[in-house]
Amino acid sequence: METSSRREQAEATRELLLRTAERLFAERGLAQVSNRQIVEAAGQANNSALAYHVGTREDLIRAITRSHVEPIAARARERVAAVRRSKRPRDHVASLVLPYTEHLASLGNPSWCARFLAQVVTDPALLDVEGVEPVLAVEFVEGTAAVWAHVTPLPAAESALRSQTARVAVIHTCAEQERLAAVTGVPADWALVGEALTDALTGLLTAPRVPTTRKDR
Missing domain, CATH: 1.10.10 (Arc Repressor Mutant, subunit A)
Known part of the structure; x- marks a missing residue:
């Protein structure tokens, strides 16, 4: 005892x-x-x-990160499975975005997760630390593949750029919403944030490519 x-x-x-x-x-x-x-x-x-x-300090950052990544990943698994047969790109984008915003909503106000993770995934010193998984990069392989399966094929460099832009938009938008909530004392409307990000990123990822020439640039 x-x-x-x-x-x-x-x-x-x-x-x-x-x-x-x-x-x-x-x-x-x-x-x-x-x-x-x-x-x-x-x-x-x-x-x-x-x-x-x-x-160690690396153990500390790894432990904090995992305490959030694991529940986010669990939500993602459920959402990705639920829309596996959907032909709507937005459904697959939502399966990647909403697990994060739903997790943030579950933390109450104030919370510190989004601002912490925004620093972890952009700190060069942490990129090679084993076990420090960037949010939106764990348990999301299937969901990401499903999104791109419904997008007109793009040059590899452009699809990579769009994916990077989407990831940054989610991470830093959520960090800013969390910061504002902590400052004002008014909880963020995470349901609204999740839906708005889903709409915006669906548009970003599925937007038709407009060919340009070097002269146009």
């Missing part, structure tokens, strides 16, 4: 450290927050608490 109680206390401390680090990273930036600041903000007296309960 005592062992179980200690384990629960250790898990609670670890969760506190993760959520505290996530908040500080979201509000100040990854590079601006030290391990010591995280420990102090979490109310831990032992400066080695973070290393003991979580591990």
